Amino acid sequence: xxxxxxxxxxxxxxxxxxxxxxxxxxxxxxxxxxxxxxxxxxxxxxxxxxxxxxxxxxxxxxxxxxxxxxxxxxxxxxxxxxxxxxxxxxxxxxxxxxxxxxxxxxxxxxxxxxxxxxxxxxxxxxxxxxxxxxxxxxxxxxxxxxxxxxxxxxxxxxxxxxxxxxxxxxxxxxxxxxxxxxxxxxxxxxxxxxxxxxxxxxxxxxxxxxxxxxxxxxxxxxxxxxxxxxxxxxxxxxxxxxxxxxxxxxxxxxxxxxxxxxxxxxxxxxxxxxxxxxxxxxxxxxxxxxxxxxxxxxxxxxxxxxxxxxxxxxxxxxxxxxxx
Amino acid sequence: xxxxxxxxxxxxxxxxxxxxxxxxxxxxxxxxxxxxxxxxxxxxxxxxxxxxxxxxxxxxxxxxxxxxxxxxxxxxxxxxxxxxxxxxxxxxxxxxxxxxxxxxxxxxxxxxxxxxxxxxxxxxxxxxxxxxxxxxxxxxxxxxxxxxxxxxxxxxxxxxxxxxxxxxxxxxxxxxxxxxxxxxxxxxxxxxxxxxxxxxxxxxxxxxxxxxxxxxxxxxxxxxxxxxxxxxxxxxxxxxxxxxxxxxxxxxxxxxxxxxxxxxxxxxxxxxxxxxxxxxxxxxxxxxxxxxxxxxxxxxxxxxxxxxxxxxxxxxxxxxxxxxxxxxxxxxxxxxxxxxxxxxxxxxxxxxxxxxxxxxxxxxxxxxxxxxxxxxxxxxxxxxxxxxxxxxxxxxxxxxxxxxxxxxxxxxxxxxxxxxxxxxxxxxxxxxxxxxxxxxxxxxxxxxxxxxxxxxxxxx
Numbered sequence: 001x002x003x004x005x006x007x008x009x010x011x012x013x014x015x016x017x018x019x020x021x022x023x024x025x026x027x028x029x030x031x032x033x034x035x036x037x038x039x040x041x042x043x044x045x046x047x048x049x050x051x052x053x054x055x056x057x058x059x060x061x062x063x064x065x066x067x068x069x070x071x072x073x074x075x076x077x078x079x080x081x082x083x084x085x086x087x088x089x090x091x092x093x094x095x096x097x098x099x100x101x102x103x104x105x106x107x108x109x110x111x112x113x114x115x116x117x118x119x120x121x122x123x124x125x126x127x128x129x130x131x132x133x134x135x136x137x138x139x140x141x142x143x144x145x146x147x148x149x150x151x152x153x154x155x156x157x158x159x160x161x162x163x164x165x166x167x168x169x170x171x172x173x174x175x176x177x178x179x180x181x182x183x184x185x186x187x188x189x190x191x192x193x194x195x196x197x198x199x200x201x202x203x204x205x206x207x208x209x210x211x212x213x214x215x216x217x218x219x220x221x222x223x224x225x226x227x228x229x230x231x232x233x234x235x236x237x238x239x240x241x242x243x244x245x246x247x248x249x250x251x252x253x254x255x256x257x258x259x260x261x262x263x264x265x266x267x268x269x270x271x272x273x274x275x276x277x278x279x280x281x282x283x284x285x286x287x288x289x290x291x292x293x294x295x296x297x298x299x300x301x302x303x304x305x306x307x308x309x310x311x312x313x314x315x316x317x318x319x320x321x322x323x324x
Numbered sequence: 325x326x327x328x329x330x331x332x333x334x335x336x337x338x339x340x341x342x343x344x345x346x347x348x349x350x351x352x353x354x355x356x357x358x359x360x361x362x363x364x365x366x367x368x369x370x371x372x373x374x375x376x377x378x379x380x381x382x383x384x385x386x387x388x389x390x391x392x393x394x395x396x397x398x399x400x401x402x403x404x405x406x407x408x409x410x411x412x413x414x415x416x417x418x419x420x421x422x423x424x425x426x427x428x429x430x431x432x433x434x435x436x437x438x439x440x441x442x443x444x445x446x447x448x449x450x451x452x453x454x455x456x457x458x459x460x461x462x463x464x465x466x467x468x469x470x471x472x473x474x475x476x477x478x479x480x481x482x483x484x485x486x487x488x489x490x491x492x493x494x495x496x497x498x499x500x501x502x503x504x505x506x507x508x509x510x511x512x513x514x515x516x517x518x519x520x521x522x523x524x525x526x527x528x529x530x531x532x533x534x535x536x537x538x539x540x541x542x543x544x545x546x547x548x549x550x551x552x553x554x555x556x557x558x559x560x561x562x563x564x565x566x567x568x569x570x571x572x573x574x575x576x577x578x579x580x581x582x583x584x585x586x587x588x589x590x591x592x593x594x595x596x597x598x599x600x601x602x603x604x605x606x607x608x609x610x611x612x613x614x615x616x617x618x619x620x621x622x623x624x625x626x627x628x629x630x631x632x633x634x635x636x637x638x639x640x641x642x643x644x645x646x647x648x649x650x651x652x653x654x655x656x657x658x659x660x661x662x663x664x665x666x667x668x669x670x671x672x673x674x675x676x677x678x679x680x681x682x683x684x685x686x687x688x689x690x691x692x693x694x695x696x697x698x699x700x701x702x703x704x705x706x707x708x709x710x711x712x713x714x715x716x717x718x719x720x721x722x723x724x725x726x727x728x729x730x731x732x733x734x735x736x737x738x739x740x741x742x743x744x745x746x747x748x749x750x751x752x753x754x755x756x757x758x759x760x761x762x763x764x765x766x767x768x769x770x771x772x773x774x775x776x777x778x779x780x781x782x783x784x
Contacts, residue, residue, distance in 0.1 A: 007616055014608045119454055131418050131458070133633055133664035146641075236606045238634050238664070242416065242457045246603045278609035285598045285613075292598025293610045294572045 010160050011278040017166045019274020020173040021235065024228035025251035026258075026266040027180060028091070028221030034261035035197045035217045037107070041114040042094060044248015045121035046222050050087035050229025051239045052129050055136040057082045065138045072139060076234075080172065083230040084223040091222025092215050100211060118244075125241035133240040136233045140165070169231055176227060177267060180220070184263065189216055197261075250277070253304050259314025268315060276300055388688045390720045391743050397723055398436040400443035405728055406477040407432075407718065409711075410468040410493070411485035411510065413450040415458020416629035419660055421450070421485060423704050424509060424711035427696060428482060431715035440722040445477075451489055457603075459629065460486045469493035473500045479733050480718045481506040482711070486627075487513030488574040494531040494539050503538040505734040507718060509710035512654070512677065513578050514547040517755040522547075522581050528755075540737055540756045542717060542745075543710045544677040544763070546575070549653055550582025551781035552763040553623070553675045557651055558590040559782070563621035565593050567614050569635070570625035572599035579653045580625030587623075590782060595619050602630035607638040615642045622648055627655030633664030636672060645671035657706035662768055672768045675779065678747045679764045681709050683775040689746040706773075713745045 025047050032040045063075040094117055102110040149162045184190040195203040196213045204210045232247070233239045254273045258265025280299040285292040307315065390396075409428055413421040425448035437444050449472075451465040452458040465484060472478045473496060481497055483506060484490045490511040497504040514520045515527035517539060531539070557563045566587050570580035577599065584594050595617040600610060614622060622639060626632045636650060654676040662669040679685070681693045681704050692712060696704040720743075721736035741751040750760040765779045 004616070007612065010612050011609050014612070018606070018608075122454075126415065126418075131416050132660045133631075135664075135666040232605070236634070237666075238606075238637060242603075243605055245457075246605055277604075281604075281607070281609035282613045285596065292600070293569075293604070293607070294599025294601050296601050296604065 006158070006160055007282060011282040012275065013160070013162055013166055015275035015278035016271060017169045017235070017274070018277060019271035020169050021228055021232055022247065022251050022254050022274055023267045023270035024173055024176065024224045024231075025247055026254040026270045027177075027263065028225045029252050029255040030258075030260055030263060030266040031217050031221040031224075033255070035193060036099070036103070036110075036214055038099060038110050038114065039252065040091075040099075040218075040221075041111070041248070041252075042117040042121060043091070043221065043225060044244030044246075044251065045118045045125075046087050046091045046094070046244070047225035047229045047232070047247060048125060048239070048241065048244030049090055049121055050083040050222075050226030051233040051243065052125055052134075052229075052241075053086045053226070054079045054083040054230040054233050055129075055134065055239060058139055059137045063139065065141045069141075072141065075139060080227055080230045083226040085226070087226025087229060088219040088223035091225065092219040095215055095218040100214075118248075122241050122244075129239075129241065131241060133238045135238060139234065165235055169235055172227060172231055176224060180224070181263060183220070189213070193217055250300065253300065257304055257307055257314055259316045262314065262316050265314055265316035272303070272315075273300055276303055389716050389744060389746070391741065394720055394723055396435060396439065396719075397441050397726070398438045399441050400438050402441035402726075403443070403728060404445055404477055405439075405442040405479050405722060406445045406447065406475060407480055407482060407715075408447050408449055408468070408472045408475075408478055410449040410451045410465065410472075410481065410483035410489075412452030412458050412460050412629075413448060414452055415454065417452055417458045417460075417485075420627075420629065420658060420705050420707065421448075421452070423696075423700065423708040424485070426700060427704070427708035427711040428715040430692075430696060430699065431712045431719070435716075435719055439719040440724070440726040442722065442728065444719070444722075449483075451484060451486075457629075460484070460489045462489070462492055465489040465492045466496065469496040473497055473504055477728075479505070479722070479728065479730055480737075482509065482714050482718065484508060485510045485707070486573070486575065487511040487516060487578070490516055490539070491531065491574065495533055498532050498534050498536070498538050500730075502731045503534050503536050503734065504730050505538050505540065505718075505721075505737055507540040507542065507714045507737070509542055509714040510707045511541070511575070512543055512546045512549065513574050514545040514582075515578070516545075517541060517757050518545060518547060520547045522578060522585070537738075537756055538734060540714075540717075540752060542713045542750075542758050543707070544758055544761055546579040546582055546653070548761050548781055549675055549677055549763060550579045551586040552779045553651060553653065553765075554583045554586035554590065554592070555782040556675075556765055556779045557621055557623070557649070558587055558592045560779075561621070561649060563592065563649060565595050565617075565619045566621045566623055567596040567617055567619035568594055568623045568625070569596075569598060569600050569610075569614075571602050571627070571630045571632075573627075573630070575655060576625040576627065576630070576653075578625070579655075580623065583623050583625065586782065600626075600631075600635060602626070604631070605634075607635050608641075611635075611638045611642050614639065620648060622650050624650070624652040624656070626652070628658040628661040628664075632656055633661050633669070636661075636665045637668040640665075640668035649673060651675070654706065657766070657773060659703045659705075659773075662771055662773065669768045669771070673776075674766050674768070674773065676706055676764050676766055678706075678709065678760065678762055679775055680706050680766060680773050682772075683764070684709070684746055686744075686746060686748060688744075692746050703772075709746055713747065716745065717743060 028043050057079045063071050098113045099110050144164050147164050150156045192208045192213045196210055200210055250273050254269035255266045258269030280296040281293040411421045432446055449468045451460045451468055453461040453464055472481050497506050515523040517528050568580050568584050570576040584597055650672040652674050656674050657676045684693055721733050724736040725732035750758045753759050763779045765776050766773045767776045
């Protein structure tokens with residue numbers, strides 16, 4: 001089959017939007033790993049809880065797609081902030097209850113605790129919202145659901161779709177990434193986080209409250225996951241107790257791919273995964289007989305294995321000096 | 325205290341309308357004596373087990389269902405027989421498996437929790453695991469089958485939901501000495517019993533190492549469903565270009581293959597045939613590709629807990645119901661599928677072996693639907709009908725055998741002929757499949773699965 005440039009561009013758009021979403025989750029993994037060297041397997045579930053919380057907030061306030069434009073925009077921002085706060089506190093709470101007690105235990109103990117917590121959160125989610133996919137209360141005005149920016153704004157005659165939703169994902173993700181970078185490199189708390197990441201004991205000797213600094217890392221990582229949750233639930237128009245598993249796995253892979261502990265690396269890794277995902281879904285069955293979208297996870301992990309063989313520290317390398 | 329009220333309480337405990345804790349609290353509140361409470365508790369089994377209530381007569385349906393001329397015994401002097409079922413009960417499969425287990429319980433209660441002179445106990449095992457989102461697991465299914473085989477009180481294994489799981493447990497039960505009967509209300513992969521063109525090497529004989537058949541099916545297999553769906557799509561609907569997606573499991577890929585082959589042999593074009601990833605959060609890229617291929621019908625071989633509703637949502641975001649028809653097999657006949665997909669489900673076509681519970685035409689069937697809906701407080705899963713049917717036929721076989729003997733019960737099951745069930749009259753064929761071949765085409769209308777017409781495979 002011939003190469004189709006329009007389809008390729010379409011898959012690229014889908015891939016970048018999915019990648020941006022994964023990036024927000026991946027940053028939480030990297031932030032926590034950078035500072036306590038713990039792979040927080042419950043992070044995907046924190047993201048999922050944020051998504052479910054966002055649906056509850058919107059349903060409770062009662063703003064729908066019939067409301068005025070101002071109300072909708074205000075509601076979207078409020079729901080975003082609410083789920084960020086919720087997931088941030090949830091993540092910090094998990095650290096306080098489970099991981100802090102295991103801070104000096106062998107590395108395997110907090111890891112197993114994280115897996116346990118992810119199961120607990122999934123079951124809480126089943127209890128809370130049931131085991132079926134739920135559709136969030138509609139918030140996006142009907143005419144914008146299929147609104148194509150390319151034809152409406154630029155007047156292009158094309159089959160390629162760039163939806164408002166795709167732009168919204170980027171519109172939320174990019175400022176959050178810039179904000180995070182600013183926070184880590186320019187603020188006192190950010191400096192304390194970097195110091196704790198380098199050498200926890202030395203940081204404590206310099207008067208840094210290590211536990212509080214670590215709690216901040218969990219809080220910020222959780223808040224990013226909450227933001228991703230709110231976006232995901234409206235981007236996909238669906239949420240479910242198990243949604244955190246696959247997103248979490250992809251995000252973790254993205255963090256490792258980019259070099260875990262490295263902020264820029266996670267974002268690049270996430271974009272790579274998003275693009276490989278959509279390209280594989282889109283093209284694989286055309287070029288390999290008998291294969292199809294069902295093999296996409298295999299492709300993504302094959303990419304990870306190859307990168308790990310040739311660049312064991314990830315694309316941008318593990319930042320051992322100023323990792324956060 | 326009132327003697328009568330205490331007796332009523334004991335009765336409630338025995339029929340499991342209240343649990344042991346509730347019984348204890350209420351009995352104490354009534355002021356019953358400690359020995360009386362203790363004796364009542366002793367007579368009943370621990371949680372999870374069902375116990376005979378010899379006095380219970382059961383509603384009229386118990387008499388209507390079954391083969392004429394076989395007497396149902398509600399005495400329990402011969403001892404206890406245990407029945408086990410095995411299918412996923414938690415996570416994403418909670419509703420599917422839970423409803424079927426509830427249907428078995430209802431059937432047992434209808435018949436006074438007794439048959440053939442034995443008290444009956446029923447336990448629903450779960451073959452799903454949390455790490456698999458409640459989906460079935462090969463290790464768990466093998467553990468369940470081995471447990472049942474090694475329980476001397478266990479006579480029949482009502483299992484499994486997933487055809488892939490049946491592949492594991494049939495040989496385990498078959499290799500037992502003597503082979504233990506197994507009956508499925510849900511697994512529809514043809515190769516488990518029949519010799520069809522889509523079979524893998526050596527099927528179905530490889531599942532029966534002892535040479536004796538021990539696996540019964542009360543639900544029509546997919547060698548009827550897949551071709552019937554293709555026949556309707558091509559001949560009635562007039563679709564000519566189909567895109568076929570499946571979940572890469574034994575059932576989903578199997579029924580999708582049968583659909584594809586029949587659709588092609590009728591003269592239709594299949595523009596794509598591929599598996600999807602059931603755990604992916606969204607399918608935008610996949611659906612972009614499907615839309616680009618320009619089909620007028622998308623066939624989805626999958627079951628409801630494998631993300632089918634999300635797939636339909638993403639499909640509808642690009643392809644409206646007027647342009648592209650959605651068609652799927654009986655694994656999607658579940659209210660969860662419709663609720664999960666929301667507005668996108670409207671107009672989706674689903675085939676089903678038999679008819680949905682709310683369309684059952686027999687008197688017993690309508691009565692079953694009313695009582696099950698009340699019991700659950702919602703629409704019962706479509707397969708629960710077959711779970712009830714499977715339990716009814718098992719109880720009748722025990723009535724015939726009147727013995728705690730796996731071989732006798734197996735033979736009694738095999739001899740089932742002219743069984744009057746919820747779905748009408750049927751028998752077991754020589755492959756121990758049901759002779760019923762009624763297939764229905766259903767459409768989602770106003771958020772409910774609605775019967776549209778009966779369908780059949782192309783005449784060959």
